[in-house]
Amino acid sequence: MIIQGLIDAISTGALYGLAALGIGLVFGVMRLANFAHGEIITIAAYTLVLTWHWGAVISLALAIAASVLLALVLEFAVFRRMRRADASTLLIASFGLSFLLQRVYEIVFGNNVRTAAVAPGLARSVEIGGVRVQMLSLVTIVVAGLLLLVLHQFLNRSSLGLQVQAASTDFATARLLGVRANKVIALTFGISGALAAAVAFALVVQTGAVSPTFGVNITVLALIGAVIGGIDKLGSAVVGGFVVGFVSSILTSYLPGDVVNFRNAFVFAVVMVILILKPSGLLVRGPVLERA
Incomplete structure (x- = not known):
């Protein structure tokens, strides 16, 4: 049971690490904490749910295309038109875009939840060394690891x-x-869109x-x-995202039933303490760089 919970926590951490990487890529170049990244994840999720019956390959390709586009x-x-704006203005703009896109989705897709059995085979469990593990957890860990490796090679060898x-x-x-x-x-936004599609796939399979x-x-x-990891550095952002996802999963598994719905409050409390003690992030030395 402990091993199964640990694997699930690693899987959740890997997923949050991918999401943090997509956000960190854009922040690194533009100093933009893009809250509209959530709506990029959402459009990929809608695409998967609405097109999965066309086949896995076509649906995944369309989801990636939709999120990147x-x-x-x-x-x-x-x-692009706000590139010289300060960080606070960019942050407010991304908030506005997030709410705007949510309203657009309500108009286009409706308020009702859309459902579909996306990759149902990944919901089954397999036995490894006497421990039953959900296939989705293993696939998420492997895919996240491969994406991080590919992106690392791209950033360091191309x-x-x-640039x-x-x-x-x-x-x-x-x-x-x-x-x-x-x-x-444009390249960083495109890569963040592709990472958003990977995150959307894992979440849609879960829910x-x-x-x-x-x-x-x-x-x-x-x-x-x-x-909390240090958004100014990609590696630190990924580690920070992993830690939050890991802790959130552990809290979900082990908090009492009447408290588990408040797990995010515990996460936020820890974050506040960390930022008070080390505002630049756990893995970053010195202050966060400002864009010249």
């Missing part, structure tokens, strides 16, 4: 990846050295349902994780 549209239509890292470290200097701002920022506010909860918790 929405991320690029938000970047081009809104954030020209575009190195993204340079822009994340010092955007103004990177532009002076020839990094094309529009291309790099089988999607609503206009589907992506809000995981986005808030992933952002909190990114902040």
Whole structure:
């Protein structure tokens, strides 16, 4: 039972780590804590639920396309025109976009929850060493690990990846050295959209349902994780997201039934203490960098 709970917690942590990575990528380049990332997750989830009967490959491809396209549209239509705005203005803009997109989803898809059996085979359990583990937990851990590995290789071994890292470290200097701002920022938004689709898939398989506010909860918790880890650094953001997801899962498993609904309150309390003691994040030395 303990091992099963531990595997589930690692799976949840990996999922939150992916969500935190998508948020951290955009923050690194634009200093934008994008609350509308939740709505990017939501559009991928709606696509999966509405198209799964067309086949897994087609549905997954459409979900990735939808989330990447929405991320690029938000970047081009809104954030590109606000690139020189300060961080607080960008934050408010992302809040506004989040609420706007939720209302758009209500108009297009309705307020009622949409349901579908997405990848039902992953809901079954398998026995490993005498322990029964849900297939989805194992798949989530493997997929998250592969995505993190691929992205790590891309960022460290490709020209575009190195440009993204340079822009994340010092955007103004990177532009002076020839990094094309529009291309790099659009790329980070596109990658964050693809990561959002992966997160949406795992969540939809778990719940089988999607609503206009589907992506809000995981986005808030992933952002909190990114902040306590150190949102200024991608690796730290992932670790922070993993920690929040892991702790949230453990609390869900072991808190008494009449208290478990308040698990997020415990998470927020821990976050406040951490930020008071170390405002720059647990894994970051010194203050968070400001965009030049």
